Amino acid sequence: MASQSGSRNTHLDIPDFRLPTQRHHLDLPAPPQQLISTTDSQGPTVWSRQLDSEPDCSPSYLVISGGTGCNAICAAFARACYVLPVSDDGGSSSEIIRVLGGPSIGDIRSRLVRLIPHAPPGTPLNALRTLLAHRLPSGDHAELAAREEWRSVVEGRSSLWVGIPEDRKETIRGTGWRFLVYFENEILRRAHKNFSFVNGSIGNFLLAAAQSFFRSLSSAIFLFSSITNSRANIVPVISTNHTVTIAAELTNGTHLVGQCEISHPIPRPRSLTYEDEHEYMSSLSFDTISPTMGNQRNVFFGAESKNSFEKLRASISRLYYINAYGHEIFPVPNPEYVSGLGSHEVLVYSCGSLWTSIIPCLALRGVASAIALSPTLRAKVLFLNAKNDRETEGYTAVDYILAIARTLNARYQVEPYGLGPDNAATTYPVSTFVTHLVYLRGCAVHLDAGLIRELGVNCVEVESDARGADDIPLYDVACTKRAVELALGGSSC
Numbered sequence: 001m002a003s004q005s006g007s008r009n010t011h012l013d014i015p016d017f018r019l020p021t022q023r024h025h026l027d028l029p030a031p032p033q034q035l036i037s038t039t040d041s042q043g044p045t046v047w048s049r050q051l052d053s054e055p056d057c058s059p060s061y062l063v064i065s066g067g068t069g070c071n072a073i074c075a076a077f078a079r080a081c082y083v084l085p086v087s088d089d090g091g092s093s094s095e096i097i098r099v100l101g102g103p104s105i106g107d108i109r110s111r112l113v114r115l116i117p118h119a120p121p122g123t124p125l126n127a128l129r130t131l132l133a134h135r136l137p138s139g140d141h142a143e144l145a146a147r148e149e150w151r152s153v154v155e156g157r158s159s160l161w162v163g164i165p166e167d168r169k170e171t172i173r174g175t176g177w178r179f180l181v182y183f184e185n186e187i188l189r190r191a192h193k194n195f196s197f198v199n200g201s202i203g204n205f206l207l208a209a210a211q212s213f214f215r216s217l218s219s220a221i222f223l224f225s226s227i228t229n230s231r232a233n234i235v236p237v238i239s240t241n242h243t244v245t246i247a248a249e250l251t252n253g254t255h256l257v258g259q260c261e262i263s264h265p266i267p268r269p270r271s272l273t274y275e276d277e278h279e280y281m282s283s284l285s286f287d288t289i290s291p292t293m294g295n296q297r298n299v300f301f302g303a304e305s306k307n308s309f310e311k312l313r314a315s316i317s318r319l320y321y322i323n324a325y326g327h328e329i330f331p332v333p334n335p336e337y338v339s340g341l342g343s344h345e346v347l348v349y350s351c352g353s354l355w356t357s358i359i360p361c362l363a364l365r366g367v368a369s370a371i372a373l374s375p376t377l378r379a380k381v382l383f384l385n386a387k388n389d390r391e392t393e394g395y396t397a398v399d400y401i402l403a404i405a406r407t408l409n410a411r412y413q414v415e416p417y418g419l420g421p422d423n424a425a426t427t428y429p430v431s432t433f434v435t436h437l438v439y440l441r442g443c444a445v446h447l448d449a450g451l452i453r454e455l456g457v458n459c460v461e462v463e464s465d466a467r468g469a470d471d472i473p474l475y476d477v478a479c480t481k482r483a484v485e486l487a488l489g490g491s492s493c
Helices: 071-076 091-100 106-114 124-133 143-154 166-172 179-189 202-214 217-227 259-263 274-285 335-341 354-361 367-372 397-409 449-454 477-489
Strands: 011-013 033-039 045-051 060-064 079-084 234-236 245-250 255-257 316-322 346-349 379-383 436-440 458-462
Touching: 071 106, 071 477, 079 106, 079 335, 091 106, 091 179, 091 202, 106 124, 106 202, 106 217, 106 234, 124 166, 124 202, 143 179, 166 179, 166 217, 179 202, 202 217, 217 234, 234 335, 245 259, 245 354, 255 259, 259 354, 316 354, 316 397, 335 367, 346 477, 354 397, 367 397, 379 397, 379 477, 397 436, 397 449, 436 477, 449 458, 458 477
Parallel strands: 060 079, 060 346, 079 234, 346 379, 379 436, 436 458
Antiparallel strands: 011 045, 033 045, 245 255, 245 316
16 A cells, blocks of 8 residues: 655555556556565564656667566666567467467566566565466376366465465456466367366466457456566567467578477477478478477477577578468567657667577568667667577677678568569668677677678677576676666777
């Protein structure tokens, strides 16, 4: 409840969970809040959020990223809109898509959970975070255990509900909107598809149920944010209620279908030979219901899979979208994404998977001109990965920059007949898309600063104390903030 003391500051108690004022998704969020504690002489310590009295002069960011690549540095962006792809077909999202259809919500759920405000243990907000971040049992023989735990959650018996206020519990689970019960009903209606709950994310189930109920992913995001007292500003790159599938064309002319197959493919049959690959890929990919699902169920992969990846037969030349019949299509970006490019000050291409996290947000109609001609963007900053992965093996820093520029300068529409001004394609210089390249000192990706400068791009080197298991540096909040400060200050290598 709002404090009635004589203080000029306004206090919002975390347990109150009041809904944020409804607003357009790309409006700038309110100034950051700090957790403070006050002790009543007749009661326990009360944790609340104190609105900053000073205006926040930090720049506004539009951050293009995937689900996990940017999670560790979100705190560096005080006022940010996050644009995320909806084409991930791995993890428990694959099972939701296989049975219920709809866009992928796994990356969005990951970011929503990350942006839940911090709260002390034992508070309702912390209990909500624990519930929505929880995954059901996983493993080769975990189906019965996963189903039993799911039943305890949906019936309200699970210990995960302890500490969650009754109104939030019933909004998520029971009467009224009853989203988890709604999800259960939708699964039962498709019982012949044998939905697997193994490794299922409760947050994914809530978001998928809300998207299906409202027929709007944006509305589902708003509900999730409201329940968790979050000011997260997240925009799906494509506004759709249908499954979205990406494909990659390799330089040798072959194609890979689906994010999972491009980035971290599941193990193939032991008997598969190189000559059988085309036939095998065809059987996996072009299903008239969903081009990436086929017979795949609950596609699992862990962080370690990207460190022990199977090499691509050739490098990726382009990424494109396809429909359920395997035909290339040209989707329109979410209008909120395009308008955001014309209202924010810093565009960030986040660290993460280049071809399956960043490029899907660029290979869309009108995005190139929105970036190149934006009247507000002061800097367009690419955070270079510290090391290459399966998608970018052998890449130099220049290759990352050119992949972005080449994608944005491509045409995303059915080629018209004839010539004329209406059919002319505009090619923008590299520097209209990327103004700064941020890289970590000691990174494993080769960088030619002179060649990058010739492209009109400034280099910004930062040092990080964070290290991965292989001792390669990782981005953290401090070095990310420093990098943006240097970019906006005009520093270059």
